[in-house]
Amino acid sequence: MSTQVNVEVFVKLESPLPTDSLRCEVENELRGESVLPCSILKSFKNQLLTQHVSSIRICEIYVRTENSNCEVTKTTTFDEKTTFNTFFTRLSEEVPQSESIGGDDDTLAANFLPLPAKYLDGLWESLVYDSNIKQEILQYSKAMLHYSKSQVDPNIINCNRVLLLHGPPGTGKTSLCKAVAQKLSIRLNSSYSQALLIEINTHSLFSKYFSESGKLVSKMFGKIREIACDPQTLLCVLIDEVESLTHSRSASTNGSEPSDAIRVVNAVLTHLDILKSYPNILTLTTSNVTNAIDIAFVDRADLRVFIPNPSPFGIYSILYSCLEELIKKGLINSPCPPRITDKRELDSDESDGLASQMAKLCRSCEGLSGRALRKLPLRVHSTMLLPDVPASVEEFTKAMKKAAEDMKEEMKSFDSPNMIHAE
Ligand SMILES: Nc1ncnc2c1ncn2[C@@H]1O[C@H](COP(=O)(O)OP(=O)(O)OP(=O)(O)O)[C@@H](O)[C@H]1O
Ligand SMILES: [Mg+2]
Incomplete structure (x- = not known):
């Protein structure tokens, strides 16, 4: 051993x-x-x-x-x-810089961040998933880059180096893409002397002038290719809410003239095919309306991963990290309860007072996204407990349970099946 x-x-x-x-x-x-x-x-x-x-x-x-x-x-x-x-x-101290890509055209915006960045430090560790999702995505990305570095013939083994993370809102898809880019820049620094994260502002690619959007997309990808000419630079391109760029063409065909939306989809698909020949580019994409994405894009993605809402154990880990932070910062005045490491303990009501209270809290949070969970403490301090009077863990846990129930009730009125997503 x-x-x-x-x-x-x-x-x-x-x-x-x-x-x-x-x-x-x-x-x-x-x-x-x-x-x-x-x-x-x-x-x-x-x-x-x-x-x-x-x-x-x-x-x-x-x-x-x-x-x-x-x-x-x-x-x-x-x-x-x-x-x-x-x-x-060495972590760069730079923060994302927004740039207009087309010179004097202000609408063409993307954020550039040299990696690894202090700004993203700890993000990977803060994301909690039950299954091995994080490791699988990291390993797959490393394998794809290894293939391209080894010049494996893409006509024989197909690889576009495109990832698609999809799932309900607030489950950490965007954060996970950034965290993967940061990890790759650290773990592959013997292969690449520098790394850059380019976050495309998808909405800025839609021109107010008819038929111009396709050209904006082309300009954006042209800039990416320019940077990728240096094979020593690892380029992670993040396209958030990719459905807006790759909106299903079948839904947009209306009349004989191709609509602007179709031109955009065509441009994105063509440029993704061109990026394939740049071995140092990895494209990370996210979507929470998967059925709106053009199937030709979905087909190009090498790995499609569903990112779900957290399970009770995931909920426990997220809320425990919130408790730890509030205790560390003096907003809760009792010591941190021992951490439960076995999932089964959450299912049993036999444990002592605080542990069983935490277990009940986690069960009542089921269906809430990671984003909603990370908002709960602030809600408790703004509506149920005074923020400047330190509370005990017991008081805080009880108040969180009530806040979670209120939040779920509120969400129902938005009639969005995705927000209260059971599985
Ligand atoms: N599984 C999780 N573990 C820990 N934190 C999470 C998790 N899911 C979401 N969060 C937190 O929720 C916040 C929102 O995450 P993020 O914006 O990445 O979600 P998203 O899936 O991209 O949402 P959307 O679909 O609305 O774009 C972040 O602060 C993130 O840390
Ligand atoms: Mg997102």
Whole structure:
């Protein structure tokens, strides 16, 4: 049996050391430590690390036996046999810059963000899903980029390097795309010397002038190709709400003249085919109205992943992280209750007072999106508890349950089956 761990080391921006030179120091620092996956270390015994490293993140931990390779969720001790996959990186302090792509044409807007960015740090870890969705998307993206880097013939093995995340609103699709781009920029930095996230503002591609939208799309993709000419740059292109660019052509055919919407769909499809020959581009797309997307686009996506509303255990993890934050910031004055790590504990009402209260809260939140859940604490503090008087965990949990029930009741009046999505 051996342990394997992925470690991300964030070197201080001002450090002049070549990032890789601290490999031995990091391994010596970690051997003998007992650590939970997804934890962050900010203080070190080693002087050189204190001087040059701002933090070390322990990511996935795997235990390998003869027949299996299992991801571990418990505290693990790193011994002599542990293998470290260490990724050194420096986080850029830049924030997304909005640019007009067509020179003097202000409507052509996209956001540019050099990766890895401090702005996105921690996003990946904050997203909670029951199944292995995050790892699957990351592995698939890495495999696609590996194929293109290895010049696998795309006529033999088809790969457009396009991902489509779809599902109800507020389930973390956009956040997950950005988090995947950030992870790739860290994990693949031995293959790409720099990385960039381009977030296309889809709405800005629709011109108010008839027949101009297709040209705007072409200009946008032209700019992307220009940047992608440098094979050392990993380019992650995010097209949010992709249905607006790839609206089903069957729904738009009306009369003999192709409508502007059809021109846009045609332009997007053609340009996606052209991007295929740029091995360093990955296109990440999202949609919450899947049945409106043109089937030819859906077909081009290499991986289509449904992102659901969280299950009771996912809800528990999200709400627990909210509790931890409020306790840390002094808005709740009792210590954090022990974290439930076994899903089955949430189903049983046999546990003690607070645990069973949390379990009931999670069940009453079923159907709410991740976005709605992350709004609950503020709602509690704005309507049920005074924000400047610290509450106890018990009071807060009770108030959250009531707030969740009110929120679900409210949503019903919007008559949107997606908002209260059962599964
Ligand atoms: N599964 C989840 N785990 C943790 N946080 C979540 C989850 N789902 C959503 N959130 C939080 O909800 C907020 C909204 O997420 P995001 O905008 O990425 O959702 P979306 O699926 O793109 O929504 P939309 O379909 O409306 O565009 C973010 O702050 C995100 O962190
Ligand atoms: Mg979104």
